[in-house]
Each structure stands twice: as C-alpha cells, then as structure tokens.
Amino acid sequence: MESYEKEQPQEFQGNLQKAAKDMSVGEWVLTMLIMIIPIVNIVMLFIWGFGNPDPRRNYARASLIWMAISIVLIIIFYGVIFAFIFSLSSY
Numbered sequence: 001m002e003s004y005e006k007e008q009p010q011e012f013q014g015n016l017q018k019a020a021k022d023m024s025v026g027e028w029v030l031t032m033l034i035m036i037i038p039i040v041n042i043v044m045l046f047i048w049g050f051g052n053p054d055p056r057r058n059y060a061r062a063s064l065i066w067m068a069i070s071i072v073l074i075i076i077f078y079g080v081i082f083a084f085i086f087s088l089s090s091y
Helices: 002-019 025-036 040-050 057-089
Strands: none
Touching: 025 040, 040 057
C-alpha cells in the first residue's frame, strides 16, 4: 500500500512535465499564423483552451477572455452612440 502512494505522485509529476513542454520559436510562429486566419483562430482558441493539455492553454484562455471583454465594450459603446443619435433626432 505504501509503495502505491509513493509511485502515484511521481507519475503525476511526469504527466505535468509532458503537458508543460516548452514550445519552439517555429511552433509559436505557426500559432501566430493560425491566429491571423478568421474563424479558424476562434475555433483553435477553444480547442487549445479547453481540449487536451497544451502549452498554449493559458494563452488561449486569456485571448478568449479579452475577446469577450472587447465584445461587451463594443456593444456598450455602440449602444451609447445610437442612444445619443436617436435622442438628438427626436427634437
């Protein structure tokens, strides 16, 4: 029983090291190239952020959060602009 408890953390540490491997410059260039392509970039961010463990996981999640914040701010901005325009046109 004790040998099983001692082996489990070592296996777990090995899995973490595989999941958090460093990416080469070429892999990052490919990642940035994928981020340029419309629609594909959003799909890939969801795959990297919520799929199998990937070194891009935190980058993908942070990008999705910034996209959501940007969309909300744009909706608020345009709502204020349209409300201002419609309020002026009623006079």
